[in-house]
Amino acid sequence: SQQGEEDPQALSIQEGENATMNCSYKTSINNLQWYRQNSGRGLVHLILIRSNEREKHSGRLRVTLDTSKKSSSLLITASRAADTASYFCATVALSGNQFYFGTGTSLTVIP
């Protein structure tokens, strides 16, 4: 399966700390995307990193991609209580149009 797997499944940190989530996948990809989902709501697109990019920033978010290890990480710096959500990576294989989502990392930021 192409499905990405996030690690850890759950993460709890204090406000102000950094949060790091990882995503591993199995086959070659065109790009990898990260999404956030607040409880019971729709997913919100955060950032897209292409297979020829190694690192990308957006505000307090930093994403890295290592295609040799088939893995990506999402770093949220100076976390806030409002960052409490589930975070998913999504990959698209080179061969198809389908997205494959992982099962997510549940992040809790304690005020």
Place this chain on the structure above:
Amino acid sequence: EAQVTQNPRYLITVTGKKLTVTCSQNMNHEYMSWYRQDPGLGLRQIYYSMNVEVTDKGDVPEGYKVSRKEKRNFPLILESPSPNQTSLYFCASSLYPPTAYGYTFGSGTRLTVV
């Protein structure tokens, strides 16, 4: 406001009673897709559509139908719902190809089949 609108937000129905979940987007996106989300299984794609009158099966299409007669609408039809279709459903859209753009998701439809 650019958005994907799903209706209804919550639905409780009985086994075998046909239902339709509507999805509409106002961003002129070519690509639309339906997902279901279940605990421990993540999001699984049901059907997708690359443009009007072009649809294809995702990973879990059994028990579902879709149609794409207009670019903005992509309804999900359950002809004879069963309890194992109890789930949280999301419609999503994107410019084509979706590989190059992020999805915009609707707010979800929580379906319970009793």
